[in-house]
Amino acid sequence: EAGVAQSPRYKIIEKRQSVAFWCNPISGHATLYWYQQILGQGPKLLIQFQNNGVVDDSQLPKDRFSAERLKGVDSTLKIQPAKLEDSAVYLCASSLGPSIFRSPLHFGNGTRLTVT
Amino acid sequence: TQLLEQSPQFLSIQEGENLTVYCNSSSVFSSLQWYRQEPGEGPVLLVTVVTGGEVKKLKRLTFQFGDARKDSSLHITAAQPGDTGLYLCAGEGGTYKYIFGTGTRLKVLA
Numbered sequence: 744e745a746g747v748a749q750s751p752r753y754k755i756i757e758k759r760q761s762v763a764f765w766c767n768p769i770s771g772h773a774t775l776y777w778y779q780q781i782l783g784q785g786p787k788l789l790i791q792f793q794n795n796g797v798v799d800d801s802q803l804p805k806d807r808f809s810a811e812r813l814k815g816v817d818s819t820l821k822i823q824p825a826k827l828e829d830s831a832v833y834l835c836a837s838s839l840g841p842s843i844f845r846s847p848l849h850f851g852n853g854t855r856l857t858v859t
Numbered sequence: 860t861q862l863l864e865q866s867p868q869f870l871s872i873q874e875g876e877n878l879t880v881y882c883n884s885s886s887v888f889s890s891l892q893w894y895r896q897e898p899g900e901g902p903v904l905l906v907t908v909v910t911g912g913e914v915k916k917l918k919r920l921t922f923q924f925g926d927a928r929k930d931s932s933l934h935i936t937a938a939q940p941g942d943t944g945l946y947l948c949a950g951e952g953g954t955y956k957y958i959f960g961t962g963t964r965l966k967v968l969a
Contacts (some may be wrong), residue, residue, distance in 0.1 A: 746920025
């Protein structure tokens with residue numbers, strides 16, 4: 744099966760600019776996650792979708808970050824305006840369902856964002 | 860707030876040595892997983908443990924889930940340069956609540 748696709752792979756922007764990331768999950772996967780990973784640390788969940796509904800966005804900085812999942816398939820994550828501390832890798836993951844035990848996460852290769 | 864602390868944070872060893880990575884929490888997890896992440900890639904699942912006291916082996920890797928389901932360990936026997944990477948534990952706590960550990964960066968020198 745095709746894996747989780749993310750684009751772009753790299754992005755360099757100046758602070759206060761906006762940026763968008765795109766994710767195409769594995770076909771048939773109902774649950775989609777966006778994680779932020781600071782270099783060398785564990786991923787931090789930003790938002791979790793079940794189909795096109797939000798399950799958890801408690802750690803999403805909603806004043807600058809937004810995300811949507813179109814028709815329960817593809818998803819975009821936007822940052823506007825970006826800050827220096829947003830420099831990180833943004834990982835998208837998908838799973839068949841919300842129970843990790845029954846349906847493990849499959850990750851994309853991420854987008855590395857550098858804010859200067 | 861549930862937290863998963865991993866230790867050590869960094870580990871650099873020679874090829875052929877053994878090592879153990881720990882994942883600890885004060886909270887109970889219904890299941891726990893271990894992932895390995897290589898530079899420029901997303902984490903890849905290694906194993907899932909569910910039952911307290913469970914031990915799983917994957918070639919030279921041995922995973923154990925604590926009896927109380929609050930901690931886990933990963934033991935690598937005769938480490939090889941190909942084992943180099945970031946090792947992450949991740950646990951399912953509350954309903955559909957899934958958190959990652961702080962990570963252990965392993966470097967195996969040839």
